[in-house]
Amino acid sequence: MSVHVVIAAAGTGGHIYPGLAVAQELRALDPQAAVTFLTTRRGLGPVLLRRYGEAFHVVAGEPAPARLSPAAAVFAAALARGSVEAAWRLRTLGARVVLATGGYGCAPAVAGARMVRIPVVWQEQNALPGRATRLMARWARAVALGFEEARNRLPAPVQARAVVTGNPVRRELLTVGREEGIRRLGLEAGLRTVLVVGASQGARRFNFAVVEAAEELAHLEGAQVLVSTGQSQFDEVEAALSARYPGGRRDSGGWRLGRLRVVPYVDDMPAAVAAADLAVSRAGAISIAEYTARGVPLILVPYPYAAEGHQQLNARAVERAGAGVVVPDGALTGSRLVEVIRELLMSPERLRAMAQASRRLGRPGAAEEVARLVLQAAGA
Incomplete structure (x- = not known):
């Protein structure tokens, strides 16, 4: 039976x-x-x-x-x-x-x-x-x-x-290849990809940092940046970006400036995780599991109001394993975001070691x- x-x-x-x-x-x-x-x-x-x-x-x-x-x-x-x-x-x-x-x-x-x-x-x-x-x-x-x-x-x-x-x-998060992920998201194959996803509903702290640093994020050497604002916050973020950066433009489903693309929501997370060379994320346990299952190095910004501070403990466990860098929520500004991303992208050996540690941590x-x-x- x-x-x-x-x-x-x-x-x-x-x-x-x-x-x-x-x-x-x-x-x-x-x-x-x-x-x-x-x-x-x-x-x-x-x-x-x-x-x-x-x-x-x-x-x-x-x-x-x-x-x-x-x-x-x-x-x-x-x-x-x-x-x-x-x-x-x-x-x-x-x-x-x-x-x-x-x-x-x-x-x-x-x-x-x-x-x-x-x-x-x-x-x-x-x-x-x-x-x-x-x-x-x-x-x-x-x-x-x-x-x-x-x-x-x-x-x-x-x-x-x-x-x-x-x-x-989910299995689909493990089976998409990097090239396929790049293609499905409409990204450039020859560039390293930085993924910034605060949460499914968005993270205001992440979005403010992106608005502040958009010009620098759009022109990171050898890299492209994909940002998910959360559906409910996209209109506000787009208005702020358009007012501050007249060189940006609305495209199908998002906003673009140079090699920075801002979208309301990443529907295809299997493709996004497969394409990512570095991810900026909250420290929810399932988000960490998805990234580490694919060996993605992490910049983790724990949600400060998570029950009993559990995201802080999740993030520190990843950091101790050598798979991530922790940035406190209150310290996440545009300049700090660019500083940490640039520091890692300019240190290929360190980024490679973090990827290996992420892969070891992943299950x-x-x-x-x-x-x-x-x-x-x-x-x-």
């Missing part, structure tokens, strides 16, 4: 994309396996799962408040309702195991799994396990960690069940490792 796996994934792309990556590997390992997602109405779950053609069900769920407040009662009521809904779904589907991809968005599915006695595998992306992991991973059959540093930050009983797998990335087989843990927990 084929195994039915339910993947609990809610909230941000950082929770959805690992689930999608593991679903790919589950089907590769067992073509008869059935996969269904459980998500909540809040966040990107329904949008991304429809885009990728995945079967899913929505259960009640609300974000967990950081402190006691009226929102705590709303969260508790939604958790109770969502847990009952999840338990009913799991029993109806005949699920054999639940993979939880982290965060309180998984709480209803984990609680529902306990109600119907289905094993849980928990996946933690960050170097600092979040509150949800520290609370709920104690109920998991196995815990897959993205960073070795996370192990000692787990409750003692959980550490014995923790396995460092790395963070799952391109993480999705398969997690999928095997899931099947093992299911007894398949």
Whole structure:
């Protein structure tokens, strides 16, 4: 009989994309396996799962408040309702195991799994396990960690069940060649490519730095720069660039000055990661996993308001491995951005060493490792 796996994934792309990556590997390992997602109405779950053609069900769920407040009662009521809904779904589907991809968005599915006695595998992306992991991973059959540093930050009983797998990335991020990536993005093949992506929704700090430094970024020796502003911030950034740099021009889907191209959103991240010789990024765990799986050197600017400062710890882990340079958010100005990029581009040996360290840090087989843990927990 084929195994039915339910993947609990809610909230941000950082929770959805690992689930999608593991679903790919589950089907590769067992073509008869059935996969269904459980998500909540809040966040990107329904949008991304429809885009990728995945079967899913929505259960009640609300974000967990950081402190006691009226929102705590709303969260508790939604958790109770969502847990009952999840338990009913799991029993109806005949699920054999639940993979939880982290965060309180998984709480209803984990609680529902306990109600119907289905094993849980928990996946933690960050170097600092979040509150949800520290609370709920104690109920998991196995815990897959993205960073070795996370192990000692787990409750003692959980550490014995923790396995460092790395963070799952989708297959398409591993299979696109550099030349194909350059072609798909309409970039120049003979130049090194610097990718600047603050976040899927944009990062104002990154965008202000790009506006300030556009002239220098547009004329970096031997390099081209591709910037994603985030859809919601593009019009503001384009207006600022056009006012400041009359030599720039609007082109199809973006704005261009010399060898600098600014776009609202990079739809084709597999091509972008494949094309990148250097990336400037926030320090989200899945972003780091995608870049290091391809051996891309990193300039990391941790988001200062990330829960419990986990992006800072992610970034420092990459820096210790020799794969990245960390720039504090408050220090990211246009001049500092150009300084760090230029320093690395003008040091080919250092950049090559960072690429090798990034490749060593990357875990391109993480999705398969997690999928095997899931099947093992299911007894398949």
